[in-house]
Amino acid sequence: MGLNINEDISQSLQERVSAAMNSKTALKIVGGNSKAFYGRETDGEILNVSGHSGILNYEPTELVATVRAGTKLSELQQALSAQGQMLPFEPPHLGESATVGGTVATNLSGPRRPFGGAVRDHVLGVKIINGKGEILHFGGEVMKNVAGYDLSRLMAGAMGTLGVLLEVSFKVNPVAENELTLYRNCSIDTAITTMNEWASRPYPISGGVFDGENLYIRFSGSENAVEAARKKFGGDELEDANNFWLRIKEQQHAFFGGDAPLWRLSLAPASPHILLPGKTLVDWAGAQRWYKGEANADDIRQAAQKSGGHAVMFRGGDRDQAFQPLDPVVMRLHKNLKQAMDPNGILNPGRLYAQL
Amino acid sequence: MSSHSHHETEFHTHRDTLVNALRKVLADDALLYQSEDLSPYECDGLSAYRQLPMVVAIPTTIAQVQDVMRICNQLNVPVVARGAGTGLSGGALPHAQGVLLSLARFKSILNIDTDNRSATVQPGVRNLAISEAAAKYRLYYAPDPSSQIACSIGGNVAENSGGVHCLKYGLTVHNILQLKVVTIEGELITIGSNALDAPGYDLLALMTGSEGMLGVIVEVTVKLLPTPERAQVLLAAFDDVVKAGSAVGNIISAGIIPAGLEMMDKLSIQAAEDFVHAGYPTDAAAILLCEVDGTNEEVSDHISAVREILQSSGATEVRTAKDDAERATFWKGRKAAFPAIGRISPDYYCMDGTIPRKHLPTVLKGIEDLSSEYGLAVANVFHAGDGNLHPLILYNANVEGELERTEEFGGKILELCVEVGGTITGEHGVGMEKINQMCVQFETAELEQFHAVKHAFDAKGLLNPGKAVPTLHRCAEFGAMHVHHGELPFPELERF
Numbered sequence A: 001m002g003l004n005i006n007e008d009i010s011q012s013l014q015e016r017v018s019a020a021m022n023s024k025t026a027l028k029i030v031g032g033n034s035k036a037f038y039g040r041e042t043d044g045e046i047l048n049v050s051g052h053s054g055i056l057n058y059e060p061t062e063l064v065a066t067v068r069a070g071t072k073l074s075e076l077q078q079a080l081s082a083q084g085q086m087l088p089f090e091p092p093h094l095g096e097s098a099t100v101g102g103t104v105a106t107n108l109s110g111p112r113r114p115f116g117g118a119v120r121d122h123v124l125g126v127k128i129i130n131g132k133g134e135i136l137h138f139g140g141e142v143m144k145n146v147a148g149y150d151l152s153r154l155m156a157g158a159m160g161t162l163g164v165l166l167e168v169s170f171k172v173n174p175v176a177e178n179e180l181t182l183y184r185n186c187s188i189d190t191a192i193t194t195m196n197e198w199a200s201r202p203y204p205i206s207g208g209v210f211d212g213e214n215l216y217i218r219f220s221g222s223e224n225a226v227e228a229a230r231k232k233f234g235g236d237e238l239e240d241a242n243n244f245w246l247r248i249k250e251q252q253h254a255f256f257g258g259d260a261p262l263w264r265l266s267l268a269p270a271s272p273h274i275l276l277p278g279k280t281l282v283d284w285a286g287a288q289r290w291y292k293g294e295a296n297a298d299d300i301r302q303a304a305q306k307s308g309g310h311a312v313m314f315r316g317g318d319r320d321q322a323f324q325p326l327d328p329v330v331m332r333l334h335k336n337l338k339q340a341m342d343p344n345g346i347l348n349p350g351r352l353y354a355q356l
Numbered sequence B: 001m002s003s004h005s006h007h008e009t010e011f012h013t014h015r016d017t018l019v020n021a022l023r024k025v026l027a028d029d030a031l032l033y034q035s036e037d038l039s040p041y042e043c044d045g046l047s048a049y050r051q052l053p054m055v056v057a058i059p060t061t062i063a064q065v066q067d068v069m070r071i072c073n074q075l076n077v078p079v080v081a082r083g084a085g086t087g088l089s090g091g092a093l094p095h096a097q098g099v100l101l102s103l104a105r106f107k108s109i110l111n112i113d114t115d116n117r118s119a120t121v122q123p124g125v126r127n128l129a130i131s132e133a134a135a136k137y138r139l140y141y142a143p144d145p146s147s148q149i150a151c152s153i154g155g156n157v158a159e160n161s162g163g164v165h166c167l168k169y170g171l172t173v174h175n176i177l178q179l180k181v182v183t184i185e186g187e188l189i190t191i192g193s194n195a196l197d198a199p200g201y202d203l204l205a206l207m208t209g210s211e212g213m214l215g216v217i218v219e220v221t222v223k224l225l226p227t228p229e230r231a232q233v234l235l236a237a238f239d240d241v242v243k244a245g246s247a248v249g250n251i252i253s254a255g256i257i258p259a260g261l262e263m264m265d266k267l268s269i270q271a272a273e274d275f276v277h278a279g280y281p282t283d284a285a286a287i288l289l290c291e292v293d294g295t296n297e298e299v300s301d302h303i304s305a306v307r308e309i310l311q312s313s314g315a316t317e318v319r320t321a322k323d324d325a326e327r328a329t330f331w332k333g334r335k336a337a338f339p340a341i342g343r344i345s346p347d348y349y350c351m352d353g354t355i356p357r358k359h360l361p362t363v364l365k366g367i368e369d370l371s372s373e374y375g376l377a378v379a380n381v382f383h384a385g386d387g388n389l390h391p392l393i394l395y396n397a398n399v400e401g402e403l404e405r406t407e408e409f410g411g412k413i414l415e416l417c418v419e420v421g422g423t424i425t426g427e428h429g430v431g432m433e434k435i436n437q438m439c440v441q442f443e444t445a446e447l448e449q450f451h452a453v454k455h456a457f458d459a460k461g462l463l464n465p466g467k468a469v470p471t472l473h474r475c476a477e478f479g480a481m482h483v484h485h486g487e488l489p490f491p492e493l494e495r496f
């Protein structure tokens, strides 16, 4: 079934990209502009994709939805929720105007990520315009597909530097019958250890957060499974839990207030707490730490790397150095890939790294 | 196979030049070049395609892999990586003028990190060995191809292998964290990280399923999951495959994602039953095996729900495995389906298309028609939950022309999968085998984009040349027309 399908503007978008390719004019790809703050800046001519919208095909029994990139994320989520399904990666909107294209381009995922997977894990196929102005399909609407290189998942997190997303096919999942959030007061160290212990056991966990005060664990599953978890875990039940997880995901929790730079540290989940001046919120059951403070960027990056991961300057700091620098050989491969997809370097140049 | 000659990808380095260079970096027992030593490497699991390599290199250290790559790069010699050689698409088929680079000696499990639930292993480690080593920590590696006792993790990454549990737990790409890869220039790079993501492009996804075309994987860090408290399997019999197909949709509509959901048709049931005596109902037109796992409570809740759905979907019989031994027996028939077919036919040819599940009746009917047209029987084994179909064509290679007919028949099945909006390969890869069907699935500009990506990693085209992505010239020769979106040969099928 399809929903709210507007005019297909892929051809006019394609013409714009072709013209830009010929004149070597940089394009700044814009969906809902909700994540304009994120990553490095790029200042090309605006290519607005938000008009290219509509849910082209949603088949609940196939667990697949194909959506135009300009579709509002909230619209897709409503359609799924009407069928008792969801995007398993619980994407942050970070603004009402968030579109599907921006969601994929930034690859940002919410608290369910360590258990349900990231955006990239649920991209089954894409239709894009590459930097040569060609409309290309990769992947498809089926769950398993190894024909050709996986250029669909490659779009996730590429910040629009490899192609203009026109359509995305997602794998979707049923919503769990029951959810329960339990919390207890503890230290950050105990919280990290406890989250990881719980994640090592076969319980139906779907979220683990420490907000500076309490450890919160969310369970999703059948009624009896969730009730059994309540007995084993103990702690208190959080009222209005949906609102809590929403505020974490949308960065509306009190932690995110104030002017200090916000960093996202992606680490091996059991890594000990990194002591830096400022405060930390633990999400993804330990694998994602939000740090708000004034520590030196190099110190933050080094600490993240030591803990098996990397750091992103998310908001409020030096955007020029938003992402962790890459190893020189890996950067060379990145440049080659950019060259392969966008030979004239017209798509969101510099948005991810200065060289791309 | 004459139809798969390397005329497009010829290289001219003399064997002695190559051997002399490799001798400086490899021990005597790590370098094979006498034809009797080469023959064990002449094919992978798709034994219809055979080719001796010029040289086999079996290094033991990463530094040696780097040396081999540097030498090959310098001398312009192709390199074909090989894991356990169980691949079913000729991906590890050697190149006549090249090095077959075996990772068989990379067999160590380097580290199991129980705190972070990951394992770092060398690429030659067998898939099952990881779960065996992790079992004492009540952890396991989820993707479980039927070949798991033999296939290597490096091969799994190169093919993005699936298994009977991937509907719930995902494919290889969803279950790995980090790779170490040697480029064709001999550089060692790290892709991914010990965290859940890494900066820059998702090279981890790009490398997964790249069939040895972009680099050689020399180390893999996989995610480990907690072993479920309990797993329970149901076996349902149907007098009609279409009913079995709709039962699958009904389970998923009820909001249940089973750990495994497999279908077998009459011929597969009978062959499997004769082989392993799993107690399958041999008069059924199809059986479904549905496994649910999780906590005790979750399994109890779901097993009764699934049982009801199966019954109301028209199952003639529904059995629940009463204990772990019976559960293993139910699965044994499914996991042994390929060898079981091997017993009833001199040869069989395994196809690997994926389709949107709702088109199952059309595709099965199409296969049945083709089967009578070609006079070759087909047994169907189906990862029903995710639409991945394995039709096994029964043939006899000793009958003149029968292999060629089988290949043609197989190609038609794959084209049928593309026509209904599916793909020519769900998990076995394109390799050498499905190279022509790639011309059906992709348009020229898309194939060109693949070549450009390959060029980004391997400008000289030395890694596994001639596989995975056809040249445009080859497509022109094959004469395949891309099935254009919107101009389907089955216009009556509802697609949106």
Ligand SMILES: Cc1cc2nc3c(=O)[nH]c(=O)nc-3n(C[C@H](O)[C@H](O)[C@H](O)COP(=O)(O)OP(=O)(O)OC[C@H]3O[C@@H](n4cnc5c(N)ncnc54)[C@H](O)[C@@H]3O)c2cc1C
Binding pocket: B044, B045, B080, B081, B082, B083, B084, B085, B086, B087, B088, B090, B091, B092, B103, B123, B144, B145, B146, B147, B150, B151, B152, B153, B154, B155, B156, B157, B158, B159, B160, B161, B162, B163, B164, B211, B212, B213, B215, B216, B217, B218, B338, B339, B427, B428, B464
């Ligand atoms: C009986 C049987 C059942 C099977 N069941 C399944 C199944 O359920 N699901 C499934 O997905 N597959 C299945 N397969 C197919 C096969 O087992 C998988 O594709 C497997 O991942 C191949 O692993 P391998 O180590 O044998 O790789 P090989 O066959 O040696 O190589 C496969 C490809 O990977 C490349 N490669 C291997 N190692 C490396 C490396 N270290 N670096 C770079 N490239 C490399 C090779 O060049 C080749 O292109 C089955 C095969 C058989 C014979």
